[in-house]
Amino acid sequence: MTTPLPPGIQLEKVDDRIMTLNVGPQHPGSGHMRLIIKVDGDYIVSCDPDPGYVHRGEEKMAEYRNYIQNIPHLERPVIHDSSNILYPYCLAVEELLGIEVPERAKYIRVIAAELNRCIYTLYWLAIYGIFLGHSTMFMWPAGDRELFIDLLEAMSGARVTHAYLVPGGVRNDLPANFEERCLRQVDYFEKRLKEYQAIFYKNPILISRTEGTGILSRTDAIRLGTTGSVLRASGVNYDIRKKEPYDVYENMDFETVVMKEGDSYARSYIPYLEMFESCRIIRDAIRKMPKSGSVRTKLKPNPKGGNDEVYKRVESGRGELGYYIVSNNRPEPYRVKISVGSFRNLICMPYLLKGELLGNMPSVYWGLNYWPVEADR
Amino acid sequence: MSSENEKDEQPSDTVAAHSEDTESLSKDEAKKFYEEKGIDFSPDSPIHPKPIPPFEKSISDKIASKFNSKINVDYVRESRIRVSTKKEDILDVAFFIRDELGYDHAVSVSGVDYPDSKEIEVVYHLGSYTDEKLASQVLTLATRVPREEIPNPGKDSSRMTSLREVFYSVEFHERECFEMFGVYFEGHPDNRRLLLPEDWADIPPFRKDFKIKGR
Structure with a gap:
């Protein structure tokens, strides 16, 4: 007579061939998320992603705070890309409240967003x-x-969570001599980036582990609704900065990076190439920026939104990031929905991992540009 | 002293700004206002119609001519069209949007809870990667499902047809909507919990009657 098993726990038989593995929920590098993987020998039979370990209810919290109080907590899902996650929120609130942003602030926002994209990448x-x-x-x-x-x-x-972008512009003006310092560092960084190529992207070990693994075709990338670098690695030329330019991105001189391979290597290479484009945008923005002027439109105290709804989106480090805000004549939003790239790319994971070697799991997983904390919100 | 005066004055300013909201004009007043200006006023038109850009108008006309009375098409703002429909018709409308208009993926699916009218609104935001002209457009497809006072997710009347057959990308979004609002999607292959813990025993947390502790 054996002791009964606790509920939810099953014993696997030896002759089943299929073994269930829990990858996670603890991850040393990123936030927590779990992949339930079934393997037959070395090959993955099925994969069931189980996010939610870092769900904080950001959307619920936003319903209790007014438009200004919402700024600092909404950047918490991706603290290392905090400008880009606040960007659509600011655009949406400006649209709701009818605020005009000063010209200089628009350029400063673009610089902050591109610097933050580099930090994230x-x-x-x-x-x-x-x-x-x-x-x-x-x-x-x-x-x-x-x-x-x-x-x-x-x-x-602030170093990481700076809440620099606010509805109406940016929080404060640039410090003295910022332009020269920024240009100097961007020049140095571009030299460094070329060294990455030699040590990482031309490394035969990386190439053998990523080339041809986890191929996502163009049709599937569109059908699954992927976004960001995953989409562009599958040959779809789609970047919100080009397709629906916000602030001053239409004046900026840069290219969208597209690759047709759709494998893990392409997905790892595109964010790297985009850092060069970010450097171009930063240089261009500093050149075209008005040298003086206001950087923030003052809001009325406790602004109210009217009976309205708005959906605004930007291109973040992980793809399209949109805010859907419903307001009802109150200082607090009635409903805030954050549509994030990580959550949208999660759906690829069962597709890409099926039939893949277990050893290729890390490169496929991380190539999806997936940030668990942002996906759970 | 002057700063204190400012603080006192500013709130009253905002109250004034909001009370002179022109949308609160009664219909007779609005009619008079429009007649004085020589504008044709029909009682059904919204009081402040926004001019629709030609491209958005061509899309909304296409949907409106196909489904005329079944749907309600609004122009919200630039590149944003809103289509509201009954939940019985949503599958037909969604197939039309995909096949005839060229929208090919879902950007987000959100629920909005309206306890006063006893309804939950399910809002699909749809976009297009394949059609270059639609790249900047986001079409909002909204429908309303009944809301129960005491929810019993999956077993009560808060249910609608899943759009997964039409837009494959809604799979995880609909799972999230099911656990957060208790809206069951019929025909969805995998209606399990996604973000909430397995042992969650409270009401769906994004409903308005679920209060955060201490607030």
Whole structure:
């Protein structure tokens, strides 16, 4: 007589061949999420993603606070891309309240957003490196990221969670000599980026582990509604900055990076190439920015939204990031929905991992540009 | 001293700004206002009609001519069209939007709870990757399902047809909507919980009657 098993627990028989593995929920590099993977030998039979370990109810919290009080907590899902997650919120609130943003503030926002995109991508790249056992690729981006963190610290006063973008503009003006300092660091960074190519992207070990794994065809990428670098790696030329330009992106000189392969290598290469484009945008924005002027439109105290709804979106480090805000003549929003790229790309995971080698799981998983904390919100 | 005066004055300013809201004109007043200006006023038209850009108008005309009385098409703002429909018709409308208009993926699916009218609104935001002209457009497809005072997710009348057959990308979004609002999607292959813990035993948390502790 054996003791009864606790509810929810099953014993696997030896002759089943199929073994269930729990990958996670603890992850050393990112937030917590679990993949329930069934394997037959070395091959993955099925994968069932189980997010929700870092669900904080940001959308619910936003219903209790007014439009200004919402700023700092809404950037928490991706603290290393905090400008880009606040950007659509500011655009949406400006649309609701009918606020005009000063010209100089629009350029400063673009600079902050692109600096933050680099910060995010470098962090992502560092973890990509350590996922594949390449510890130099962990150290280099993590170190170079400090350059941009210092720049944003000079802009806003905080290193990571700076809440710099606010409805109506940015919180404060740029410090003296910021332009020269920023250009110098961008020049240095571009030199460093070329070294990444030699040590990481032309590394035969990386190529053998990522090329041809987890192929997502163009049709599937569209059907599954993927976004960001995953979409562009499958040959779809779609970038919100080009297709629905916000603020001054239509004046900026940059290209959308598209690759047709649709494999893990393309998905790892596109964010890297986009950092060059970010550098171009930063240079261009500094050149075209008005040299003086107001940076923030003052709001009335406790602004109310009217009976309205708005959907605004930007291109973040992980793809399209949109805010759907419903207001009902109250200082607090009636409903806030954050539509994030990570959550939309999650649906690819069961598709890409089916039939894949278990050893290719880390590169496929991290190549999806997935940030668990943002996906759970 | 002057700063204190400012603080006192500012709130009253905002109250004034909101009380002179022109949308609160009664219909007779509005009619008089429009007649004085020589504008044709029909009682059914919204009091402040926004001019629709030609491209958005061509899309909304296409949907309106196909389904005329079954749906309600609004122009919200630039690149944003809103289509509201009954939940019985949503599958037909969604197939039309995909096949005839060229929208191919769902950007987000959100629920909005309206306890006063005992309804939950399910809002699909749809976009297009394949049609270059639609790239900047987001079409809002909204429908309302009944809302029960004491929810019993999956077993009560808060249910509608899943759009997964039409837009494959809604799969996880609808799972999230089911657990957060208790709206059951018929025909969805996998109606399990996604973000909430397995042992969650309270009402769906994004409903308005679920209060955060201490607030």
